[in-house]
Amino acid sequence: KQEVTQIPAALSVPEGENLVLNCSFTDSAIYNLQWFRQDPGKGLTSLLLIQSSQREQTSGRLNASLDKSSGRSTLYIAASQPGDSATYLCAVGDNTDKLIFGTGTRLQVFP
């Protein structure tokens, strides 16, 4: 059974720092991996989707990498801003249409 773990569970950093969020999964037979953002009281917003054949994806200040063999993905946020404060969730897709979500990292960026 696929299990997805995110470390750290919470993170508080000053504005301007570069930071890395980690996601690990137990079964490397994944089809893709997605990173989502969730703001308090809101739904999830997709940030980046990495197919299993890809190593990384970039969008603005965000960069996500994928290492299937080691069962790891990282989300790199450059020059963090208070507006980046949210919970970040990673989710892996296997050969069905399902996504298995991690428990999330709650990020706070203070001015």
Place this chain on the structure above:
Amino acid sequence: DAGVIQSPRHEVTEMGQEVTLRCKPISGHDYLFWYRQTMMRGLELLIYFNNNVPIDDSGMPEDRFSAKMPNASFSTLKIQPSEPRDSAVYFCASSLFRGLTDTQYFGPGTRLTVL
């Protein structure tokens, strides 16, 4: 497009009552997913549909839960009878083509409280 629409946004009910949650997916999306989010268990997939047909309901916790999708623009998740442990935020999501290769778009969720 208005995105995925869910109603109600908040629902407070008493144990034993029937609860119906509603979802309107993004027009043209072939897949619809129902999730439940709690502090203890995180985000769990309950059931998903492809072209209005239920594909996998293995995440539905008990027979008290049922979901329907009578047409491409509407789905319901029903709990009857409701119990306090059903309290959670329920999300509906949709995606355009095969769920694996397309991202899912989430609605704002329905926060359910069962007293």
